[in-house]
Amino acid sequence: MLNFYDTSTEPTQAMLDAMTHAKVGDDVYHSDPTVNELERLGASVLGHEDAIFMPTGTMSNLSAVIAAAGRGTEVIAEADSHIVYYEAGGMAAVASVMPRTIVTDDGVLTAERVEPYLRKPDNHYPQTAMVCIENTHNRAGGTVTDVPTMAGLRALCDEHGLHLHVDGARIFNAAVSLGVRAADLAGPADSVSVCLSKGLSAPVGGLLAGSAEFVARARRARKLLGGSMRQAGVVAAAGIVALQTGIDRLAEDHQRARRIADGLASVSGIRVLTPKPVTNFVLVDVAPSGHTADEVVASLEGHGVNASSRPPTTIRFVTHRQVDDDDVAALIKILTDVIGEPPT
Numbered sequence: 067m068l069n070f071y072d073t074s075t076e077p078t079q080a081m082l083d084a085m086t087h088a089k090v091g092d093d094v095y096h097s098d099p100t101v102n103e104l105e106r107l108g109a110s111v112l113g114h115e116d117a118i119f120m121p122t123g124t125m126s127n128l129s130a131v132i133a134a135a136g137r138g139t140e141v142i143a144e145a146d147s148h149i150v151y152y153e154a155g156g157m158a159a160v161a162s163v164m165p166r167t168i169v170t171d172d173g174v175l176t177a178e179r180v181e182p183y184l185r186k187p188d189n190h191y192p193q194t195a196m197v198c199i200e201n202t203h204n205r206a207g208g209t210v211t212d213v214p215t216m217a218g219l220r221a222l223c224d225e226h227g228l229h230l231h232v233d234g235a236r237i238f239n240a241a242v243s244l245g246v247r248a249a250d251l252a253g254p255a256d257s258v259s260v261c262l263s264k265g266l267s268a269p270v271g272g273l274l275a276g277s278a279e280f281v282a283r284a285r286r287a288r289k290l291l292g293g294s295m296r297q298a299g300v301v302a303a304a305g306i307v308a309l310q311t312g313i314d315r316l317a318e319d320h321q322r323a324r325r326i327a328d329g330l331a332s333v334s335g336i337r338v339l340t341p342k343p344v345t346n347f348v349l350v351d352v353a354p355s356g357h358t359a360d361e362v363v364a365s366l367e368g369h370g371v372n373a374s375s376r377p378p379t380t381i382r383f384v385t386h387r388q389v390d391d392d393d394v395a396a397l398i399k400i401l402t403d404v405i406g407e408p409p410t
């Protein structure tokens with residue numbers, strides 16, 4: 067199967083070798099040397115004092131909310147952000163905070179967009195505690211938040227005493243796209259969650275970075291959520307290789323996303339929603355063909371291609387390490403054929 071999800075990436079041979087030889091200890095007592103090394107490396111790459119290894123991006127985001135926002139407070143997030151849309155309502159169900167969502171056309175929260183949503187001090191209102199942005203933004207099609215926008219958000223959060231969290235599951239894609247260091251994007255925030263799986267292709271795990279004091283609180287939240295692992299160095303070893311070897315090559319994934327967008331631009335029945343992808347996402351609307359996204363995705367599957375349906379008519383393709391130039395050409399041909407078939 068050709069998988070156009072970056073969540074399908076498999077570990078490299080170098081990762082498997084590192085996993086085989088990893089030195090381990092009990093990370094619940096912070097004594098796994100490989101986890102400790104990954105956390106030190108992650109903190110430095112992200113421009114923060116400390117970091118903690120997390121099993122998933124979802125737990126990382128939820129731990130950040132628990133660590134930074136009190137019960138009954140409000141967390142400002144983009145309406146289509148992963149933390150609001152795809153994390154099982156954890157911020158409400160577990161952290162007891164209120165999401166206050168902002169609708170945007172491109173997934174990017176700027177200081178100007180956030181400012182009107184901040185609560186004034188008044189006993190009637192929940193208190194705003196946190197602003198959570200997503201870089202790159204998944205549902206908006208891999209859009210990026212740049213360094214000046216981060217500076218604006220930092221100034222706004224400082225002015226109002228708010229915690230600024232970045233869901234940076236794909237922040238390395240944003241950094242490569244913008245030609246800056248991940249630390250330039252993550253450093254201005256109070257916390258950042260990054261995935262070592264997905265584009266960086268470690269089999270599992272992520273990091274949550276921030277001040278030592280914040281990370282200590284996140285460590286307690288991770289424990290509460292059942293995410294403290296014992297000999298986790300076996301998987302952390304792959305994360306070290308991911309950070310060392312996985313970032314620069316993301317530019318290739320971005321070029322291939324552009325090629326897919328270009329290749330589909332002239333196919334009738336398809337409207338490319340991201341004609342100039344800046345990272346590794348391509349969104350297409352199949353409405354002009356008369357098909358639904360579910361129908362096209364099912365047909366693609368029959369031809370050996372997996373992609374994500376966003377009903378009613380949007381399909382998402384994400385490039386990654388295991389998608390090469392031949393796969394891009396194959397996708398364009400297969401999708402062109404599938405879309406040309408009459409709707410069932």
Ligand SMILES: Cc1ncc(COP(=O)(O)O)c(C=O)c1O
Nearest residue numbers: 122123124125148200204233235
């Ligand atoms: C933007 C974003 N944040 C967080 C996550 C959650 O990561 P995980 O699947 O590791 O829980 C994802 C997963 O796709 C994501 O796209």
